[in-house]
Amino acid sequence: MNLSKLQENLRETVIAAAKSEFSIELETIASEVPPKTELGDVAFPVAFELARRIKQQTGEKSNPRMIAERLKAALKENEAVERVEVAGAGYLNVFFHRAKFLIESQTAEILPRLSESKDQSAPKVCVEHTSVNPNKAAHIGHVRNSVIGDTFVRILKATGKRVEVQNYIDNTGVQVADVVVGFLYIENKTLEDIKNLDANLTAEGKTFDYYCWDLYAKVGQIYQKDEALKAKRAEVLHLVEAGKNPTAELADYVATRNVECILATMERFGIRYDLLPRESEILHLHFWKKAFEEMQTREVIKFETEGKAAGCWVMPFEEHSGNDEHEADKILVRSNGTVTYTGKDIAYQMWKLGLLGLDFYYNLFHTYADGKEVWITTATDLASANVPEFGNSETVYNVIDSRQSYPQEVVKKGVATIFPEKGEAASVHLSYEMVALSPGAAEELGFQISDEDKQKSFIEMSGRKGLGVKADDLLNRLEENALAEVEKRHADLSGDEKRKTAHIIAVGALRYFLLKFTRNTVIVFDFKEALSFEGETGVFCQYSAVRANSIFRKLGEQDSGFRIQDSRLEEISAIFNAEDGDDIWSMVILAARLEETIAYAANANEPALLAKYTFNLAKTFNVFYSRHKIIAEENKAKRAVLIAVADLARSSLTAALNTLGIEVPERM
RNA sequence: GCUCGCGUAGCUCAGUUGGAUAGAGUGUUCGCCUCCGAAGCGAAAGGGCGCAGGUUCAAGUCCCGCCGCGAGUACCA
Structure with missing residues (x-):
């Protein structure tokens, strides 16, 4: 018997004993780990609760220690229990039979199985993480997202769930458009030029996503003084969204190549995906239209005829009662008829939960070295063979930065409003705080820090400014440091073995570094701490x-x-x-x-x-x-x-x- | 303004539906490799949990009010 079961049995024993001894029905009781081994293996502070209940019922005061004494006998009957003590003000401390427990650990499986449930009837959940805009290399903040998501996936699998991992690709948004503007109007490149550039970069051992990182920052800078270029953004964005034109083809190449680079980066960290749903398909397969119809049918969306949102379709939310009359109402369709990101996100969330009534087409995107496949969505039926089943999850976890908690709230509430039968619990925003840079770290990266920023305790990373610690750079540095240590300690190993070991160490260091902070703690990135191999690492x-x-x-x-x-x-x-x-x-x-x-x-x-x-x-x-x-x-x-x-x-x-x-x- | 998050040792952080003497790491000082790997182990010093009330047998944890910091509050994503 494993420990969880044993503790569950003991809790039930206590509940039954409370009933037979004191005629009190407890629904659940707390069990806790005593602060020291000498105080036992599991403790029940149940006597305090019982004392309170007895007083409520009879008006008599009773001593928690006396109550605990009367519960001891029942617990002792369990053969895994060696003895029970009443300690402190009335704790019921249970000591397991150590020798029996150890012997059993040798034969029984007391540790959880880590493989995913293959049972198709096991509940399926979806975790969306990474979702880096495919216009640049991933930085350490993106890695925090991915590591939290990937680890959570592993945790869910260890609890017996079937898990589908999605990495959403916003391939038609402004961020991709910005890089396309850079290629077209700053560098005057055609799609062919870009392909040649890409090939040359690869030949030099450089990567496309790093090139885009710099170009994206450059575009951002030029936008500030060149209005004409900024005007190009809207034009490009429109073409990219529309699809089936040369600009859209170029954008698709840029986005797809960045996705490949980001997937390769994440693979280094041991992070993989099942499906890459793309925004282009959500547009072209008219997911939004279907969702919109559903909302109209269910009358959860209204057309504003006056006020500041006149001409828009909005979803009203009464919960937030701000000063402004309709502050909480969320615009889903703009007055020019286009849908907002949140609107698209609601449609996507509906699809994930199997509520939309539409599906994507799929194509194989990539096969990992061990044969595991990643699929991508497509707008037309390519008649791909052996397409797994995607979507239709019981619960959806979205790993997204806490700065987006408002739109995520809208998505959750929106879906729950449209489908009250599904409810809010099906959509979980796994939010986390950002990874920021200490002013020192930013300077170490070679950035000019303004006096204002120097006063701050941390500086936000910014892809637009090109300010950030790139994931591959950091991992490379960790691998170098680890390799130096391995050289020192195990000179006899082969070069391959040394590099492999250094890689495992580097990944361990970085994953742990990102996981030791709770999700709502801002990580102020510091090179010394992140590169440390000592202490809590x-x-x-x-x-x-x-x-x-x-x-x-x-x-x-x-x-x-x-x-x-x-x-x-x-x-x-x-x-x-x-x-x-x-x-x-x-x-x-x-x-x-x-x-x-x-x-x-x-x-x-x-x-x-x-x-x-x-x-x-x-x-x-x-x-x-x-x-x-x-x-x-x-x-x-x-x-x-x-x-x-x-x-x-x-x-x-x-x-x-x-x-x-x-x-x-x-x-x- | 409103909403959410955070304020715990010099620094960076944990703290299980409220529970037994508030814990780690790091830094400082000191000690431990003829003996299973010192990326390690041990010891010392170091806070009473932003401030002020309240509820409770019990409050770092819950409630109220302040103070400070951060984020969000778009017909951006």
Whole structure:
């Protein structure tokens, strides 16, 4: 039996005991992890609640400790429980039978399976993340989005869900149009010129997205003094949206190439997708029209004839009661008849939830090295073979920057208004704060910082200004640093092995760095901190797993024959009851909490919870490792116990790291 | 103005539907590799959780009011 189940059983026992002893029906009760191992493995502060209820019902005051005493007996009946104590003001502290628990951990699967559910009846959810405008290279802020999204996907899969990963491609927006303006009117390039440029860049080992990064910033600068060029933007945007013209073809090339570059960048971080839905198809397949009709039929949208939104179709929201009369009403169709981004987003969200009644066509976009496929939407039926089923998700998670919480609120409320039967809970905005630069970091990147900005604690990154830490640059720097360390420590490894190890370390460092902050914390990027391999880092966690593995490598070379199952229960219990028994046990129980931690992180929509747990697990293992000489232990039973514990710890640590998208190298 | 988020050790951050002596990392000082990997371990110093009230057996966590910082509040995306 795994720990989650055991705790669930104990909670039920307490509820039943409360009923039989005090005739009080509790629906749910809290259980918590005691602050110290000596205080037990699970604690119920239930006596306080019961005391309150008894007072309510009878008016009599009762002592929580006395109440707790009367609940003890029921818990003791569980054979996994060794003893129960009443402590403090009335805590009910439960101690598990340590020896039994450890032996069982050897045979039963107490850690969660990490593979995605293949069961087609398992609930399917959709996670949209990354969604970088395909007009430039990805920067560290985009990586935060992708790493949070990807980790959340892994967490959901570990809880048994089927997950579809979408990366929305806004290939017809102003940002792509801006770069197209740059190519057409600053550089005077044709599509052929751009293709040649692209080929030359590739030959020089450079990438198209980096070129666009600079061009985009240049366009932004020129816009400020050249009105004529700015006027071109609207013209280009219109052509791009309309499609089927040379400008649109050029834009498609630019966007598609950037998508390829961004996918390659994300692949370095271990981040992959199932589907790339594009805005062009949402336009050309008239998703909006269908959504609009639905809204009219259901009368959740109205045409304004007066006021500042005259001539627009708006969706009214009464919740926000601002000073302005209709401040909260959201315009979905402009007075010139075009649809706003939020309008398109509502249609897209409806499709994700299987509520639109229309579908895309699909084409294979890319196949990863191991055969996994990424699909892209198309406007016409290309009769592609073996198209998987997309959309139609029970719940949709959108990983989007918190600055967009207002439009996301509109999308959520909008869909719920149109389909009250589906409700708001089906749309989750997984918001996160931005990654900003410290003034020092911005200067290190070679940017002139205004005096005003120097006073600020952080500076927002800006693609338009070309101000940001590019994802590939940072990862390259991390790989270089890691490689230098690997060279120092393992000169005997081959060049390939060294580079592979350095890569795993670099990815571990960066993913952990982005995950250790909770979502609503602004990360003020600092090179020193991000490049660190010491302290609370992914590298620390990897290192501890590598050391654990090296114990077993050594053991493999020896005859390790003696296993814990061969010892008698009393022998093992004696070890846990000895002076250092508590600290051996604390390693066991912490390693066993992986499953509940994953469930907790999934419920709270917070990957950082798993990151923190993983660090604690690694820290605890390091302490365990330094206190106990495992291989050299002379007492056979104790040695077997230490080995079993180390084995459990490394399995749990490895599984936790994998769920964070962090690999464990062979050596490091 | 309104809405949302945040204010916890020198610095950067955790803190599970309110719970047992407020925790990490980093920085500072000191100690630990003839013994499973020192990207490690141990120790010391360091805050009473922005301010002021309230609810509760119990408040960093909930409520009210202030103060400070940030974001949003487009017929941009």
